[in-house]
Amino acid sequence: MEDIALKEKKFNKLINIVSIAVPVVVALLFGVRLPNVEPLSFLPPIYASINGLTAVLLIVAVVAIKNGKRALHQNLMTTCIVLSLLFLLMYVAYHMTSDSTPYGGEGVLRYVYFFILVSHILLSIVIIPLVLRTYAKAYLKQFEKHRKLAKITFPIWLYVAITGVVVYWMISPYYQ
Template identity: 50%
Template sequence: MRNSTDRFMIPAITGISVLVPVLVLLLMYLPERYNFIGVEMGTFPFFHAILNFCTAMLLIAGYYAMRLGELKWHRNLMITAFVLSAVFLVSYVISKISNDPVPYGGEGFMRPLYFFILITHILLSAIIVPLVLFTMYRGLTGEVIKHRKIARYTFPVWLYVAITGVLVYLFMSPYY
């Protein structure tokens, strides 16, 4: 059964879910960078790692709050994780506009490990956008059964993306 806001929210979430990865992909291939805020390259990745780490901690805390029946805490922790992820996304877009991509310089067994983590991180980052948006929407509208059903998939994927975001930073930190 669909509620009255579904007619607006489902197309909006779908549109955002397509627009965000396409925008990020296009920014990766900008012919010229525009550092309009004057921030040095190394600042963004460190900030992004902090946001990802905090998001991971909030997700874990939110999961345990839910398991303990502390639903108000669960809601507030997950909303905070969502806000940090949104801040990350805006900052990431600004960083892609401002700075050229930095190649990974590692060698040996670390190289395939890094690329495995990076590729899975990127692919799941695109998938997590609609998952998070639908999970948040269903939770905030009180559709508990639908919320739980999608949250089972959203939580591990979102946590993986947050943790691998930190790992990508750690792999890349010598090269910034």
């Protein structure tokens, strides 16, 4: 029992570091422009598709575990984490080579867009420690704690994945 507590403490320390470092590094890299690098303007539809695929796989993973398919659930959730990491890398690469695209919509749609964008960004920061802690609980075979935390993590992660696609759809007419 003490071995699990020690492992959990180590995981939590690492999770705290990653949960702080990722948003800080992303924010810092947002201000960096790579000179003499061709803009990676082909990336937004790819990383939006990755968000969409993540949303689908999250739902399939929940169905899998509800049907007792633990190995499939684990593989799907690991895939979702990898996809989220790929999204993040592409997103940062795009913004290091391209200027941000301003939203050109007007009226109510403008407010809707900014509400979705801001909630997406804030929850994408919140989801980092939630995903990592939920994954760690399963890794440590603390399945009851995993289940309880997953009930919080899943809807937030699903919202972030879906709103990533919605933000892309809403801003895509304004890409140059």
